[in-house]
Amino acid sequence: MSGLKKFKQSQWxxxxxxxxxxxLFWAVFKILAPQTFGDLNRMSxxxxxxxxxxxxxxxxxxxxxxxxxxxxxxANIVLSSVLAVTMSQHFGYVGLVVAPILSGTLVGLINGIVxxxxxxxxxxxxxxxALIYEALSVFxxxxxxxxxxxxxxxxxxxxxxxxLALIAYLICAFILKYxxxxxxxYAIGSNEVVAKNMGVNVNKYKIVAFTLCGFFVGLQSxxxxxxxxxxxxxxxxxxxxxxFTPLMGTFFGLAFKNYGHPVLAIVIGEFxxxxxFNGFVALGAPTTVQNIVTGIALLAIVTLTTKPVKGAxxx
Amino acid sequence: xSEVLLHAEGIDKNFGITHAIDHITLDFYKGEIHALIxxxxxxxxxxxxxxxxxxxxxxxTFTLNGRQINAHNQVDGNYxxxxxxxxxxxxxxxxxVAENIFLGKEDEFTKHGVKNSRxxxxxxxxxxxxxGFDYIKATDxxxxxxxxxxxxxxxxxxxxFKPQVLVVDETTTALGxxxxxxxxxxxxxxxxxxxxxxxxxxxxxxxxxxxxxISVLRDGELIDTVASKxxxxxxxxKLMVGREMNGKYYRTDYGESVPDEVVLKGENLSVPxxxxxxxxxxxxGEILGIGGLSECGMHEVGKALFGASFDRKGTVxxxxxxxxxxxxxxxxxxxxxxxxxxxxxxxxxxxxxxxxICLPSLEDLKKNHILHAKDMRSFATKYAEQMSTxxxxxxxxxxALSGGNKQKVVxxxxxxxxxxxVILDSPTRGIDVxxxxxxxxxxxxxxxxxxxxxxxxxxxxxxxxxxxxxLIMKDGRVNGEFRRNPDIKDTDLIARMV
Numbered sequence: 173m174s175g176l177k178k179f180k181q182s183q184w185x186x187x188x189x190x191x192x193x194x195x196l197f198w199a200v201f202k203i204l205a206p207q208t209f210g211d212l213n214r215m216s217x218x219x220x221x222x223x224x225x226x227x228x229x230x231x232x233x234x235x236x237x238x239x240x241x242x243x244x245x246x247a248n249i250v251l252s253s254v255l256a257v258t259m260s261q262h263f264g265y266v267g268l269v270v271a272p273i274l275s276g277t278l279v280g281l282i283n284g285i286v287x288x289x290x291x292x293x294x295x296x297x298x299x300x301x302a303l304i305y306e307a308l309s310v311f312x313x314x315x316x317x318x319x320x321x322x323x324x325x326x327x328x329x330x331x332x333x334x335x336l337a338l339i340a341y342l343i344c345a346f347i348l349k350y351x352x353x354x355x356x357x358y359a360i361g362s363n364e365v366v367a368k369n370m371g372v373n374v375n376k377y378k379i380v381a382f383t384l385c386g387f388f389v390g391l392q393s394x395x396x397x398x399x400x401x402x403x404x405x406x407x408x409x410x411x412x413x414x415x416f417t418p419l420m421g422t423f424f425g426l427a428f429k430n431y432g433h434p435v436l437a438i439v440i441g442e443f444x445x446x447x448x449f450n451g452f453v454a455l456g457a458p459t460t461v462q463n464i465v466t467g468i469a470l471l472a473i474v475t476l477t478t479k480p481v482k483g484a485x486x487x
Numbered sequence: 488x489s490e491v492l493l494h495a496e497g498i499d500k501n502f503g504i505t506h507a508i509d510h511i512t513l514d515f516y517k518g519e520i521h522a523l524i525x526x527x528x529x530x531x532x533x534x535x536x537x538x539x540x541x542x543x544x545x546x547x548t549f550t551l552n553g554r555q556i557n558a559h560n561q562v563d564g565n566y567x568x569x570x571x572x573x574x575x576x577x578x579x580x581x582x583x584v585a586e587n588i589f590l591g592k593e594d595e596f597t598k599h600g601v602k603n604s605r606x607x608x609x610x611x612x613x614x615x616x617x618x619g620f621d622y623i624k625a626t627d628x629x630x631x632x633x634x635x636x637x638x639x640x641x642x643x644x645x646x647x648f649k650p651q652v653l654v655v656d657e658t659t660t661a662l663g664x665x666x667x668x669x670x671x672x673x674x675x676x677x678x679x680x681x682x683x684x685x686x687x688x689x690x691x692x693x694x695x696x697x698x699x700x701i702s703v704l705r706d707g708e709l710i711d712t713v714a715s716k717x718x719x720x721x722x723x724x725k726l727m728v729g730r731e732m733n734g735k736y737y738r739t740d741y742g743e744s745v746p747d748e749v750v751l752k753g754e755n756l757s758v759p760x761x762x763x764x765x766x767x768x769x770x771x772g773e774i775l776g777i778g779g780l781s782e783c784g785m786h787e788v789g790k791a792l793f794g795a796s797f798d799r800k801g802t803v804x805x806x807x808x809x810x811x812x813x814x815x816x817x818x819x820x821x822x823x824x825x826x827x828x829x830x831x832x833x834x835x836x837x838x839x840x841x842x843x844i845c846l847p848s849l850e851d852l853k854k855n856h857i858l859h860a861k862d863m864r865s866f867a868t869k870y871a872e873q874m875s876t877x878x879x880x881x882x883x884x885x886x887a888l889s890g891g892n893k894q895k896v897v898x899x900x901x902x903x904x905x906x907x908x909v910i911l912d913s914p915t916r917g918i919d920v921x922x923x924x925x926x927x928x929x930x931x932x933x934x935x936x937x938x939x940x941x942x943x944x945x946x947x948x949x950x951x952x953x954x955x956x957x958l959i960m961k962d963g964r965v966n967g968e969f970r971r972n973p974d975i976k977d978t979d980l981i982a983r984m985v
Contacts, residue, residue: 237581350602352593358581359590366579369541370591371562429581430628
């Protein structure tokens, strides 16, 4: 077998493709906007955003691999963030860290249980629950903006944000590779019936996946509130827009999962998304154009990297 | 004869109205390869699925080495001493080879919640090497391997823990020469070890060669158990079929001529992995039957003629020269198709009978570009009633109907569309005798009114009873043609199938 063929089959091939995409997008925007894009400082800022979304992307990955979907992560972020602010006022950093993790995980657990018990589409279940979580965020803040005290903003900048994000990625990679949960996540996603025949408690592990998603969204909330420093409660599904950036990272993870490093793919994927967003900002392109090009680029990348089976039903 | 290893007592299983296995009592002995044979739907796989935990039996008991066993799933079955290599692909994409081998048994390698992947990989590799499959790497993603290698991995998965009983369910059709050899080697070593293999295969020569004893099932009942050395393939065929044809049930006419007019013609048709080099002509007013074993490629023929196959090669042409390359063209040129997989490919289960019947006729039902609910209701009611569909009303959801009535909805849909060419794949699958008779009557009426029917069926009696002409397929090719004749014997057809 030739060296190239061997490399193409290796687990690092996908990572190299993603890194080449990073270089490509950076180079294109750097040429088009040399003054306003892509110097070291700016790259560090792009990475800062990417780190945050990738944590949520890791959580969503557990659910999306199995097949369902979670439309409530935006509402979860809003609720967990305002609770983080409230609890930090009473318990300092302990409150800032523990409250969103607990609330995020609990929201995930509720999502999973309701999804399994009601036997209806995860999209409908999580959308319905998102309305409830948004309402709770309004109750928690009395409709006022929750502002994080200057004393507790360490996770908004390096190195604390990087450390927390790295811990989250390691936990995700560890669960996927070194626990039964990881194996069963893929098994259920591959063929639920066969997995059931092998004794896998499919309902239980679906609930576990939703709970883990909530846990990682809780972690993302710590980073989100620390970076943004304030959070306004949400209503009328306004939190939906927060679903999409983590989801894009998850798409990268799914597209590159066969190469064996989904977490790396999620992180690098989020970084590519940030390069694109910020590249368009540097070019002064209107938001609508940014969205069109980003959407097309995302579809192109995912289409080129997945090989659907002919005739297979894609939902 | 040696000691009984596994005793099955009164095993019974129903799927809705279908009595899949009917109180089967059977003994399996130590040091034996015991074959189960029978037509499609005779209950072989259902019986072994109940044993190995894929299905839960309705009643009866399995006793292994004097201890009653009741597997709730395959892994549970493994722990109770039984294992199965299934007909379809039983490994899971997205997992490594090692993860597949030990799926459901991770606890053997898990301490404090942490899976010792290194130990699992090492153990899996050791097993693969011991079977002589050292070119398969335990750490590789399973997707890297082809179907045959994945079957070999399944064999390791099913046998490495030395099960007392191993079921090999029509696995050989998926294997090449090398794979078969490996499988037989494993089967012989289990027999030599004083354990037992239950071997399911349609290849009667292979059965006679490998098995010590053979049990024949028919319509869910145990017909007989014979020693391989005492029988020939022809004896087995007789036991497999042995069914009397009922004159009132099927068409009674013989010798009626079929017009020469060809309404649908397929030339040099091939679908990779399914069938190849097929030339087929369907005449006006003809019922053309296609028969064969389940995997002979015949089910894909229906799809190919309807323009629903992927990667189809060759041409499908109508009498007026129109080429059928997609479903839309097929329907607009009066071709109808009812798939074998009724629930997934023919019906919208979570919708009403009315919507299901009206679906392909919406264009015809429009008045001034607008669909009127009243017209749809009366259209659906007319054809559902014509088919004597047992329902509360056409607003009832299809998911609430029995298998037979679902099939009536499918047929009502195409009668309503007034299609001239009707492709029916397994039209009476899982359907009780009464509904079967209704469907046969409808087919006969359609034929008399000049409609042409292509009937794909795994039931020999149905083919002989209803078709003007029968094509028998084997391994993706036509292996015999029979014209309607009261003297044709079922064994003649079977001889062309196996």
